[in-house]
Amino acid sequence: RRKLAERTEASTQVSEFNVSCKGAGEKLVLSELLQPIRPKSALSTVKKELTKVKQKKAVELPLSKEEAERVVREAAYVRTSKDVGRWQQVVLQNRRAEQLVFPLKQEIATVVPLEQVVSAWKARTPLEQEIFGLLHKTKQPITDPLLTPEETASLQAMSLEEARQRRAELQKARVVQSYYEAKARREKKIKSKKYHRVLKKSKRRKALKEFELLHKSDPEAALAKLEELEQLRMQERMSLKHQNKGKWARSRAIMAKYDLEARKAMQEQLARNKELTQKVRVELPEEEPSDVPEEDLTSETVPTIPVGASGANPWMLGKPSGPAEELKVQEGLENVAVPDAVESKEEMEKDDDEEDMSEEEALLQDFMQKRQVRQQQARSLEEQGGELIAQESVCMVCCRVGQRQGGSWELFSAQFHIEGGIDQRGVITEAFAGDDVVADFTREKRKAEEAAKPQPVNLVLPGWGEWGGTGLKPSARKIKRFLLKPPPAPPRKDQHLPHVIMSERRNIHAAAHQVSELPFPFERHQQFEQSIRTPVGATWNTQRAFQKLTTPRIITRSGHIIKPLSAEDVPDMATTAGTGAKPALEIVPQRPEPPLCRRRRRAR
């Protein structure tokens, strides 16, 4: 065994066996420690590791216990205050609430259905049992005491949905009907003859159109309709209403000489008569419709078989009409004989057309006219405006010319400037030359004094103790007696102060009862006065309003324990608090308003 040499001296060389620093206060360097292991290759791995270590930075000192705790505390505080801040909204809401009812979680009174109650109950006494026996026999309902089987069946017959639909339909029909009724009533009331004429015409036209359509689509039905019309026409003819024999027609005939309207009406009636009494043309298949004569008064005597005439009536079975030449001759004759009538008819048709047109286009025409008028006006205005502008420009030119010529205005202003710069006082006195401030003040003061003087109280009542009535004056004696003179006011405080007005309107006796400072929640004295002026009593408010105005701010129920607020009491908190998740509405904790610093303002 080799004995290790023992070192007893301190050496300055640094090795793994001897760790020392050269001098006092010097630091040991890692490289010095590594020096001895250089030659040995076996230690190369260690060397490498040590070099690696050398490259790494030194780890910082751990925080002291106090500091570490402090960091933890701060983090915890931030988190906790955030958690607590979730209640901010709820708290504010409760603070502002008009009324709070405690306990917050109200038990909802549940209504037990009657069936349950009944099923729980049993018949005990003999009488009850007897009754129940009877009920069972007659199949009276026991579990559901409201409905018998028949009733339920009847209820099931029509489902609710169907009933509802039906009801809606009925309602709608009723509404539509009432609407049409109202419309008809309205139209009936219109007095305009023109309107009715137009209406009638349009109706006729519409009917014709419809008939044509019907003719095309369903000839059978059209035939039936035609027959019906014929029936109507026959009735009309039988009535002979349209001949000029009636009372009205005769009066019109008298008036026709002088009145154009009357004449027109008469003509219309005649035309109608003609139309009605005219022979019904027979549409023969071999005949072309253009050949058929328009009308024939004379052919009335030779009746043709009407389209819809039934064979049952022998009178209606007339002989066939005369030959075509005869007809033609007649036509010619007629053309010669009654040109006036044709003309008049044409005129009438024209009139009618015009009316139609007006019906549709009157408005348009109106608009056109108006537009034209407006345009004309605008044009004229423009012309006028142009003239005005011209005049103005002339004026301007004149002015400019004047300025150029004289230049007096500019000169004047310049002078003013110079003066102002020199003597301000003079200018001010000059400016306020008209106002006498002192006199004004004295006048004002006198007015204030007058106003403050106590006024006599007039208690004179006319008629008491003497004659009364209009124009009578109470006697002088009475006036003297009942016009109460107040005692003279105490001398004013500003009596000997000529430059001061001291108002003595404040009544100290009343002020003792008045609020001197504006109370906290109010911002303006008007608000406060308004709040005082509004009465809350039942004398001035309806019962409902009175109850509403006097509801207490906090309602508690006697004998009920009020538990602290919890997440279940607040509907929107319940979900968030239960899961511990973030609330839906992130509430930033805000500094609550300092309630101490109130703005104090004067109130009257």
Added chain:
Amino acid sequence: MLRDLLNSAYLALHYIPWVCNACVTLIAVPRNYDPALHPFEVPREYTRALNATKLERVFAKPFLSSLDGHRDGVNCMAKHPKSLSTVLSGACDGEVKIWNLTKRQCVRTIQAHEGFVRGMCARFCGTSFFTVGDDKTVKQWKMESPEYGEEEEPIHTILGKTVYTGIDHHWKEAVFATCGHQVDIWDEQRTSPMCSLTWGFDSISSVKFNPIETYLLGSCASDRNIVLYDMRKSTPLKKVILNMRTNTLCWNPMEAFVFTAANEDYNLYSFDMRFLESPMMVHMDHVSAVLDVDYSPTGKEFVSASFDKSIRIFPVDKGHSREVYHTKRMQHVITVKWTSDNKYILCGSDEMNIRLWKANASEKLGVLAPREKAAMNYNQKLKEKFQYHPKIRRIAQHRHLPKSIFCQIKEQRIMREARRRKELNRRKHSKPGSMPFVSERKKHIVAVVK
């Protein structure tokens, strides 16, 4: 006919007593609301308001009864969470009494501790309660009294190393917290604390769980600070140091982040937990140290007990009290509780009595007829409407005070005025800006430690 018979039988069986409004109120008379016919509405309402205010003062008789039976000063009280008529109290001789409020008598007496009963609290389910005492023990007791012949013994007893000065139970879980040298959080099933929360070393006088965010705790220690803790992370959160020591604090049961601290400097401070730099409101009116505070269950008011032999009721958003209760015989009030139905206040004081007060001094107890209720509401509204009028305010604010308090108030007003004047003079004679104005709320805060 049969059916009728049956119906009548149903009716007889399931008769629901109800009173229709129309029967109670008089038959409606058509009425003309034309304002011309009812003139002088403001003066008439003013007179009514004045009368209502006067009547309120006339009927203000808040004292209901005193529960006597303790043989030493009452040191702590606890409400039963499920029963309104039960209240628990602990005295300075280690005796715990359970009271029935409807009968106004003691139901049960336990010699719980040797020395003071420092704190007590009921379990959230109301089956048991905990007490801590000067004998370094935490004891759990059953709420119902033992059977005949059974010994009066606690369910569990935990022997600690140091004195516990307060205890509070979690609002939802089987966890409670004690305070003394540190705040310990215990599981009910274990004999050692789940975790101990410390921040500095000082005796902590009270610890309270937040009723809404139940993991939050607040404590106040004798080195003038209030510390908040989070049970989830088992770390303290923040510390606020006040001018003087805080005796107790109470969380608002309706506002999760608000708590009120009862301070030795005669004031109460309402804090928003998120902004501890300055209190939301300073409530001043007491003339001696405030020893206890309890919120009304509606969270709109709180009651405070003071060393000046009075209790005061403060609205949370007002700086001054709306009511002060005192009696000739009531000494330093050590503990106070507001009952869970918002109707009554209980206070325990030095001279061994527990007193029962109405929370609303002039309230009529018992069932009110609808018309009576309507009249009451109307009067209340009128009082609110005209509360700013000087004559009405004078009457509404007038309270008879015992001579000691009255003189103290006067004296303190003079002192405050003198201080104010001095500050004013200093400011006047120093360089402008060198003496900044400090608001009343900031004045009492020394520091906030993160």
